[in-house]
Amino acid sequence: MIPLFVLLIFASCNKPLLKYNSAFEGTWYSEPQYNSVLGKFVSDELTFSGKTGAYLIDCQDTCAPNLCTCTEKLTGASEINQQHNKIRLNSQTPRVFELNAEPYQQGNNWYMEVDGKTYKKQ
Numbered sequence: 001m002i003p004l005f006v007l008l009i010f011a012s013c014n015k016p017l018l019k020y021n022s023a024f025e026g027t028w029y030s031e032p033q034y035n036s037v038l039g040k041f042v043s044d045e046l047t048f049s050g051k052t053g054a055y056l057i058d059c060q061d062t063c064a065p066n067l068c069t070c071t072e073k074l075t076g077a078s079e080i081n082q083q084h085n086k087i088r089l090n091s092q093t094p095r096v097f098e099l100n101a102e103p104y105q106q107g108n109n110w111y112m113e114v115d116g117k118t119y120k121k122q
Contacts (some may be wrong), residue, residue: 027045027046030042053078075089084102
């Protein structure tokens with residue numbers, strides 16, 4: 001019973017991501033990085049819409065204008081913790097991301113930094 005109580009307290013401290021900051025809404029691509037296992041450049045994708053989010057891992061950019069052939073995809077409710085430094089994607093296997101920089105605008109483009117990677121809003 002105690003672990004359930006602790007889980008409920010932890011969950012109650014989280015807030016839906018877009019309710020906290022609507023600038024997160026949209027599709028974000030990380031800067032391409034070389035993956036030596038795949039032998040090509042790949043990007044990750046984060047998408048936030050409504051209460052849900054998606055994380056696509058090691059995607060190729062050969063299907064312009066969208067990324068494709070991703071090695072893995074997670075979807076679920078997106079939340080931010082009380083300290084606003086972690087985003088959680090409540091998928092079947094929850095995934096926690098370190099939020100290094102919230103969305104910010106440079107010129108006409110929007111960027112954010114997650115898990116040490118820079119993402120650009122599409």
